[in-house]
Amino acid sequence: MLKRIRLKEENILSKSQYPFTIPALSNLGSLDFKSKVTFFVGENGSGKSTLLEAISYQCQFNTAGGGRNNSYDVHSSQSDLGEYLQLSWSPTKLTNGFFLRAESFYQFATHIDQLDELDLKKKYGSYGGKSLLEQSHGESFLSLFLHRFKGEAIYLLDEPEAALSPQRQLSFLRILHDLAETEDCQFIIATHSPILLGYPNATILSFDGDQIEETEYENTEHYQITKYFLQYREKMLKDIFEEEDM
Numbered sequence: 699m700l701k702r703i704r705l706k707e708e709n710i711l712s713k714s715q716y717p718f719t720i721p722a723l724s725n726l727g728s729l730d731f732k733s734k735v736t737f738f739v740g741e742n743g744s745g746k747s748t749l750l751e752a753i754s755y756q757c758q759f760n761t762a763g764g765g766r767n768n769s770y771d772v773h774s775s776q777s778d779l780g781e782y783l784q785l786s787w788s789p790t791k792l793t794n795g796f797f798l799r800a801e802s803f804y805q806f807a808t809h810i811d812q813l814d815e816l817d818l819k820k821k822y823g824s825y826g827g828k829s830l831l832e833q834s835h836g837e838s839f840l841s842l843f844l845h846r847f848k849g850e851a852i853y854l855l856d857e858p859e860a861a862l863s864p865q866r867q868l869s870f871l872r873i874l875h876d877l878a879e880t881e882d883c884q885f886i887i888a889t890h891s892p893i894l895l896g897y898p899n900a901t902i903l904s905f906d907g908d909q910i911e912e913t914e915y916e917n918t919e920h921y922q923i924t925k926y927f928l929q930y931r932e933k934m935l936k937d938i939f940e941e942e943d944m
């Protein structure tokens with residue numbers, strides 16, 4: 699399991715440039731992972747994807763999305779933070795896994811299809827027997843979760859809810875539950891979904907302050923704003939529409 703990450707302060711020459719201009723990352727220090735499922739939450743731009751990508755870089759996963767063997771050629775962005783991160787594993791390093799990034803999923807699906815074309819025996823075997831590209835965005839996401847995620851592995855997911863209906867988000871929770879209960883795997887998930895965040899016994903790390911801090915489900919804005927909106931929709935809309943500056 700990934701137990702801890704540490705920012706190698708000693709190698710940073712200046713904190714005046716991205717990614718160290720982001721408070722949560724600049725003050726990262728070290729961060730412990732205590733649960734099989736960890737969520738990153740925080741405002742847009744608070745550094746969640748940057749950190750996820752840096753972890754993925756250190757795992758030697760393709761930073762455009764995919765696993766170790768998926769070295770296809772899609773703007774595999776270099777990770778500005780990756781070189782400054784040290785990962786500690788216990789009892790062993792997880793070498794299998796996957797980095798899933800909503801925006802490059804289509805290119806990844808194309809790559810998988812091309813690989814499977816070359817190997818007819820395996821054709822789409824990992825993805826429910828059907829090309830990922832012939833499935834809808836949400837269907838192909840779930841297909842990937844269902845068929846590719848197994849065994850000892852670390853999964854880094856950046857906003858997996860992007861393609862999923864509320865019903866499918868519940869299905870995703872079920873898959874997460876089945877995997878976390880039975881397999882030796884670990885998930886780190888950046889999300890804005892109040893449904894996904896409701897997963898029991900997960901650690902929720904908030905990127906909103908000057909430092910990354912653990913928080914409770916009910917204390918997240920995702921929970922509070924969604925709850926308030928559903929309870930008092932008309933009042934909330936009236937307030938928002940009447941506000942002078944947003």
Ligand SMILES: Nc1ncnc2c1ncn2[C@@H]1O[C@H](COP(=O)(O)OP(=O)(O)OP(=O)(O)O)[C@@H](O)[C@H]1O
Nearest residue numbers: 716720740741742743744745746747748749778888
């Ligand atoms: N390559 C880059 N160079 C400079 N700034 C960057 C780069 N990549 C991201 N940023 C900036 O760093 C900040 C953090 O971005 P990041 O994508 O990590 O946020 P996030 O918390 O994942 O946001 P969201 O919830 O919107 O996905 C943003 O302000 C973004 O504009």
